[in-house]
Amino acid sequence: METYQEFDGIVLSIRKHREKDALVKIFTREHGKRMFFVKNIKNPNHSLKAALLPFTKATYLGRIKDDGLSFLQDSREIIHFSKMQTDIHLNAYATYLNNLADAAINDAIKAADLFDLLEESLVAMQNGMDAEIVVNIFEMRVLKYFGAAPQLQECVICHSKQEPFDFSVKYSGALCQKHYGEDPRRSHASPAAVHFARIFQLVTPKQVGNIKIKPATKQALRAFIDELYEEYVGIRLKSKSFIDQMFAWETKVEIPFRSVAEPEPNKPSESGQSDSSSS
Numbered sequence: 055m056e057t058y059q060e061f062d063g064i065v066l067s068i069r070k071h072r073e074k075d076a077l078v079k080i081f082t083r084e085h086g087k088r089m090f091f092v093k094n095i096k097n098p099n100h101s102l103k104a105a106l107l108p109f110t111k112a113t114y115l116g117r118i119k120d121d122g123l124s125f126l127q128d129s130r131e132i133i134h135f136s137k138m139q140t141d142i143h144l145n146a147y148a149t150y151l152n153n154l155a156d157a158a159i160n161d162a163i164k165a166a167d168l169f170d171l172l173e174e175s176l177v178a179m180q181n182g183m184d185a186e187i188v189v190n191i192f193e194m195r196v197l198k199y200f201g202a203a204p205q206l207q208e209c210v211i212c213h214s215k216q217e218p219f220d221f222s223v224k225y226s227g228a229l230c231q232k233h234y235g236e237d238p239r240r241s242h243a244s245p246a247a248v249h250f251a252r253i254f255q256l257v258t259p260k261q262v263g264n265i266k267i268k269p270a271t272k273q274a275l276r277a278f279i280d281e282l283y284e285e286y287v288g289i290r291l292k293s294k295s296f297i298d299q300m301f302a303w304e305t306k307v308e309i310p311f312r313s314v315a316e317p318e319p320n321k322p323s324e325s326g327q328s329d330s331s332s333s
């Protein structure tokens with residue numbers, strides 16, 4: 055007898071497998087990340103098609119296998135985070151969050167609170183919350199899954215909670231103004247950036263709501279979290295590099311987007327070269 059189980063899941067990635075099949079990585083709330091084999095996904099009448107789009111959450115019925123690939127049978131309560139599919143920025147941010155969640159835990163490790171954080175972050179972005187702030191909160195909270203726990207809540211020397219704070223890699227935590235001298239190589243981080251990073255360690259996107267942060271502070275916060283990631287995480291995700299590039303060129307020039315419907319200008323065909331190299 056096959057035993058099927060019901061579980062909640064968020065689609066992390068979809069990879070074509072052979073001609074018609076797919077390997078879909080789903081972060082399940084109950085069983086951690088699992089790879090599912092989906093047969094004939096290209097079939098337009100495939101019953102699971104809607105449940106296996108990128109940026110989708112659903113309740114799935116399937117067979118979880120501890121050795122090898124798992125299988126899906128059915129789905130219900132499908133939620134599409136549709137803005138991630140139409141907005142290039144949200145797409146980039148949500149892809150990064152998926153990749154971070156993917157990198158933070160090994161397969162088959164149950165991590166319901168990380169699942170809940172990812173779901174809440176995607177919902178917040180879908181509902182129009184500032185995506186940069188959602189990303190920053192997610193980054194600060196996911197640090198512990200990478201084994202990093204910088205102490206930002208109080209000065210590591212005197213335990214004072216009195217801001218302003220700077221950050222010390224040497225002590226792996228915050229230094230109050232009185233103890234800046236303890237680490238000559240302290241980060242010289244923006245006190246406002248450390249302030250928000252402290253808060254973001256403790257809250258979820260829902261709890262923060264529609265907080266407004268000045269562009270300059272956001273930039274400083276971005277730089278500070280990048281420093282923490284360089285120090286403690288040390289992975290370089292392609293989706294993060296893409297976001298950095300997106301920022302770099304958007305702050306330089308206003309590039310007009312060409313709509314998808316607009317025809318490509320005629321390009322000289324390159325196909326004439328084929329087969330001419332053999333001699």
Ligand SMILES: [Zn+2]
Nearest residue numbers: 209212230233
């Ligand atoms: Zn101190």
